[in-house]
Amino acid sequence: MRITEAARHTGTSPRMLRYYEAEGLLAPVRRDNGYRDYGAGEVLAARQIVALSHAGLPLSLIRTVLPCATESGALRACPSVAPELRRRLRDVEEQIDVLASGAEVIRSLLNNLQDVASA
Numbered sequence: 001m002r003i004t005e006a007a008r009h010t011g012t013s014p015r016m017l018r019y020y021e022a023e024g025l026l027a028p029v030r031r032d033n034g035y036r037d038y039g040a041g042e043v044l045a046a047r048q049i050v051a052l053s054h055a056g057l058p059l060s061l062i063r064t065v066l067p068c069a070t071e072s073g074a075l076r077a078c079p080s081v082a083p084e085l086r087r088r089l090r091d092v093e094e095q096i097d098v099l100a101s102g103a104e105v106i107r108s109l110l111n112n113l114q115d116v117a118s119a
Contacts, residue, residue, distance in 0.1 A: 017036075026038075055088075061088065064081050
């Protein structure tokens with residue numbers, strides 16, 4: 001499939017697919033006319049890249065994790081990535097805590113505003 005269709009199937013933009021290719025994460029076949037042809041393997045890899053990126057992993061780590069990922073998204077035996085994934089998980093959990101605290105502060109401010117408005 002062409003890049004526009006592949007982008008639709010992967011939830012990303014054609015520009016990002018080109019970027020992933022430039023970074024060596026995807027290798028679509030080039031047709032005689034120069035167009036990229038994305039097969040099922042590239043579409044699956046792009047979906048995994050998008051999911052890992054949304055999880056907050058940098059491309060440098062995605063590059064390491066991607067060869068370990070199976071079609072279901074599980075990781076094959078790649079113990080070398082476990083320490084970095086654990087560190088990234090701690091970072092994400094800390095960010096969640098900070099955001100939850102921020103949400104509580106905003107909630108409190110809104111409650112105070114409502115109390116003042118109704119007085």
